[in-house]
Amino acid sequence: MRHDIIDVDDVVIRFAGDSGDGMQLTGTLFANTSAVYGNGLSTFPDYPAEIRAPKGTIGGVSGFQVHIGDHKVSTPGDYCDMLVAMNPAALKANAKWAKREGMVLIDQDAFDDANLKKAGFTKNPFEELHIEDRTIIIAPITKLTEESLKDSGMDLQSIHKCRNMFTLGMACFIYSRPLDFVFSYIEQRFRKKHPEMIEPNRKVLSDGFHYAENIQAVPNTYRIAPARFAPGLYRNITGNQAMAWGLMAAAEKAGLQLFCGSYPITPATAILEELAIYKSLNVKTMQTEDEIAGICCAIGAAFAGDLAVTSTSGPGLSLKSEAMGLAVMSELPLVIIDVQRSGPCTGMPTKTEQADLQQALYGRNGESPLVVMAAHSPANCFDAAFNAAKIALEHMTPVILLSEGFLGNGSEPWRIPQMKDYPQIKPRFAKEDEAGAFKPFRRDPQTLAREWAAPGRKGFEHRVGGLEKNHDGVLSTDPDNHEMMVRERAEKIALVARDIPDLAVDGPESGDVLVVGWGGTYGHISTAVDMLRSEGTEISYAHFDYINPLPQNTEEVLSRFKKILVCELNHGQFAEYLRSVLPQFNYIQCNKVQGQTFLSLEIENAIKELL
Amino acid sequence: MAKYTASDFKSDQQVRWCPGCGDYAILAALQRTLPQVCEEQGLDKSEVVVVSGIGCSSRLPYYMNTFGFHSIHGRATAISTGIKVANPKLSVWQVSGDGDALAIGGNHFIHAIRRNIDINLMLFNNRIYGMTKGQYSPTSKFGMITKTSPYGTVEPPFNPGSLVIGAKGSFFARSIDTELALSCEIMLKASRHHGCSIMEFLTNCMIFNNGSHTEISAKDVKEDRTIVLEDGEKMVFGKNHDRGLILDGRKLKVVTIGQDGITLDDILVHDSHADNLGLQMMLADMNYPDFPVALGVIRDVDQPTYEEGVCSQVADVTAKSKIHSVDELIRSGSVWESK
Structure with a gap:
């Protein structure tokens, strides 16, 4: 049989298996390898909320879709050219995403009676799913992995955890991915904590690659040429990572310490995790006791003069409502990031949605306007976070920045910018000559923003809080004053429009x-x-x-x-x-x-x- | 000669608590103590921040000529924590009522104690919701008749002291609104304490819970019904200084010196600095009529503070990290060049 290498513009691959099968890692490695190879790229993990749902069941299927191309690709793709299914449940849950002319790769050893039954199959799964006409590659992946690692000294359970690497090796052969990139990723990943895992993973990966080559598992293999990107330095980045980095960039440009107070919540947690790493960039993070404490600690930090941030997802945004009102009323700069997930309530935590928009716009008591903006791609989260912080600091207002599970967990190549090309951020610090006569709610005539004077500045002692005040910062229940302050706070937000780009x-x-x-x-x-x-x-x-x-x-x-x-x-x-x-x-x-x-x-x- | 006097800490705002409210006395104590705090710690007045939640007592920041934040119900502890972490040089004083700190803000309260964030939290305990006009609070006595418990409450109260010590808090002290000198003294000790200082002030609400603690604070009875604990001193109380506390087995017991063979030597000596949670818990828990109510500093032990932990980690990582700018960060790890 003649074996051809066919050049294609783009391919979509979906890796699917049990939650414990390592499909997220497999997909990430395949994506990062392709990124470094120079392909256009977009990824999206589709995983269950359960960390380890019962093995072999539909509920426990975890998927990772990656779209690579010889050009810039903007989505993870609608349907896939190759579906990798590590067990019958993964096949059942994902068969609908396989293109009619596409391929399906399965682990023969996982398609035993017990697993077929768990997935609810009663007869031939391919016929039942009406995919018998696809190119189906049936490989004994489990047995071959066992064979590959039989001299490694590893126990059987650990060996089985390497099935994903064997599969990745096969995928790398089919799509002409050079293994060197994967090797270097494996090394990076295991070097520090599990150096003993480097060699077995390398071996099983190349065995998978050569197995696919030897059996000629596929009639043809495919090649996706590197994309012609604008010259420059690139990296693959997820939305949550880009979000965290954009905040650090804003803090640097504003000359401020960055403070993030957050509570873990899917799918926003990675923002807090990422910020917690980079303490050397003047970042303080707090994992607080709850969502409310997250935003309130951030408000405290904002009062104390930091660029303050809280990150969350929909249910957390609900909990933060009253405190957002406090930030509106005390007119402090604050960035609130909502990585939206499917709702209402707990909804489908790992699934994406855009249904928090009206909560962001209106979800507070009283006349309580704030700036609402949204990121539009994983890499764009960097600029969006930067711009949100800039608006918050220059207009003295809370800003809600909406992201989505799809953006936060998804990734794409990002052309690495130079910070010198980003604008300076000028926080509205009170001027020194106001010492002794500081009026906390006196407004700039152009922007209606007030000035910021943090504790420690001599002569700027003042009080803020949730009660209505007049321009001097004195409590007031005067009807006309309240109406004026309500109007001014709304107008201040409306005036932000002058500082944002026109709709293109x-x-x-x-x-x-x-x-x-x-x-x-x-x-x-x-x-x-x-x-x-x-x-x-x-x-x-x-x-x-x-x-x-x-x-x-x-x-x-x-x-x-x-x-x-x-x-x-x-x-x-x-x-x-x-x-x-x-x-x-x-x-x-x-x-x-x-x-x-x-x-x-x-x-x-x-x-x-x-x- | 101190740099400041009490009047430097008074704002130009008219104090608007009800006549006879216990909060006046604690405000006065704070204004009287802060000059010495600033003196001892070399602080400028602008480095003092007063934070509060919601409730009658939470209006206090407006009456202080310092930086102040009157926040939202229950959340003052979280706001204070954020302020202190952002700028550990600041001297942070928090005012919360029993509802603010222990009901709606209970979660933040215990976690501030657990973290040992170095703030000074003044808990004004009048055992009632005053601002909403008279509903029971988490410290209202069992069976208390209020507007929301017209037949008496059916829930036991928290004792803030046992809550703090139960959470292994590093500092707990108690005073009464009428004891101005003692209030000043525990505030000063709280300011010197390295960590989360919880001060409970038993305060009177003239309107909705008048006489909430007169049974122990009234002039003619207070010496018999309270005990002021002082480090290194025998736990002796009573008009005639003839009553004291001893350990009877594992329990505290009130004894009379000179009776049943008890001498002064048998009486316990107070040590707030000893890490003796069991005894300090029993002292904090003492209630009239079985025991005198303990006043003064019950527990004051040195433990690492949260903000120091945060700052030292930042310093360590900064010293070791190769990444010191965003340009360096975004070029770190796996990158590739397109030509």
Whole structure:
């Protein structure tokens, strides 16, 4: 049989197995190898909330999808070219994502009667799933891994934990991934804590690679050439990591200590974890006793003069509501990061959604406006965090920055910037000549922002708090004063619009349909728009990074289109917001609330319906 | 000659507590003590921060001419913690009522104690919700009739002292609003204590719980019904200084010197600095009428503080790390170049 290497533009691979099968690591290694190789890349882990659900069951299936290309790729891909299923449950849960012309790779040894039964199969699983016409590679992965490591001195249980590496070796052969990159990753990962694991992993990985080569497991192998990225230094980065780094960048540019007070919550925890590492960058982190303490410690730190941050997910944002009101009332700079997950309540903690938007906009008592903005891709979390901190410090306001599970856990290549290209951040420190006569709520006539004077500054003693005050900082229940302060606080937020970029339209500047998105749907919408363009359809697309306030030209941009298609992963929260702010336009909704991202195909179809 | 006097700490705001409220006396004690605290610790007045939650007593920061933060119900402890961690040089004083600290803020209270963050927390305990006009609190006595317990409460109260010592707190002291000198003394000792200092002030609420502690604080009875603990001194009390505390087996017992063969030598000597949780717990737990109520500093032991731990870790990691700028950070690890 002739073996060909076929050049392809892009491939999508989905690794699926039991929670304990190491699929997240396998996917990450495959992705990072491809990143260093120079491919365009987007990843998304899809894992259960249970750390180890009963072995072999559908509930315990953990997946990691990676999309690599010879060009920039914006999404983890709708359907996969290769589905790796380490057991019957993984196959059952993921078969629907396998392309008709795609491949399925399974571990034959895991497809025994017991496992088939646990996954609920009664007859041939391939027939039952109607995938018998796919290229199915049936490899005895468990036995081969045992054989590969029989002289390693490892016990059987530890050997079985290396099945994923054998599989990764096979995938590397099929997609022409040089093993050197994986070797160096294995070494990096195990060097410090488990150096004894380096050699066995290397061996089983190359055995997998050679096995695939020897048996000619696949009729052809594939090659995905490196993408032509703009020149520069790159790295692969997840959204949560980029978020943490963007905050540190802002603290550096503002000349402030960074303080993060947070409570662990999926899928936001990695932000706190990441910040906890980099103490050498003037960072203090606190894992507090609860969500409320997280934000309150941060508010205390903000009062004391730090760039203060709290990170959370939806349920945590609910708990922080009253304290956010305190930050609004005391007009302190504070960044609140909400990595949204599927709700309401505990919902589906590991699944993505955009349904906290209205909570972010309105979820506080009283007239309590604050800045709401959103990150649109994993790497964009860096700039989004930087900008959120800049606005908070320069406008003396809390800022809610919305991310999503999909962004936080997803990754993509990031062109590493130089900090000299980022603007200076100028916190609104009270001027020294005000010592002895400091009026805490005196406002800047341009921005209506107050000034900041932290404890320790002589002559600036003042009191802030949750009670209404006048400009001098004296408690006041005067009706006119309250109305004036309410108006000024709202206007202060509205004036932030002067400092944010205009809404840009990708495609024709006017027309029948404008596709609109916000947050993490950016990759899927732009992919859909690109697909339609490649078919010859002209499409205009505008993506919102800033939600409150909206960019200054929003009304003008929307007025140039007859229909506005608002795509979002909720039941229409941004569309409702636009209807309330700019009711004169015709909004049509494209929504999905399944705990999953859009498929680009779904957006394509929604656009086509309007054309 | 101290740099400041009490009047330097008085703000221009009119104090608006009810006439006869116990909070006045504690405010006065704080304003009287802070000049000495600043003197001893070389602090400028601008380095003193007063933080509070919600409730009558929590209005106190407005009456202090210092940096102040009147926050939200129950959360003052978390705000104080954030302030102290951000800037450990500051002298942080917190005011919370019994509801603020022990009901809605109970979680933050125990965790501040567990961490041993170096703040001075003044717990104003009047055993009632005053600001909401008279509902029972977590320190209201069992069976107390209030607006929300018209037939008497059916839940036992917390004793703040046993809560603090049970959580292995490093400092606990108690005073009464009417004992101004003692209040000043425990505030000064709290300021010297390295760690989380909890001070309980038994305060009177004229309107909703008048006489909440007169049974022990009234002039004619207080010497018989309270005991002021002083380090190195015998635990003796009573008008005639003839009553004392001894250990009877594992329990405290009130004895009369000169009776049943008891002499002064048998009486316990107080040591707040000994790490003797069991005895200190029993002292904090003493309740009238079986025992005199213990006043003064019951426990004052040196333990590592949270903010020192945070800062020393930052210093260690900074000294060892190769990453000292964001430019270095974002270029660390696996990167590749596209040409």
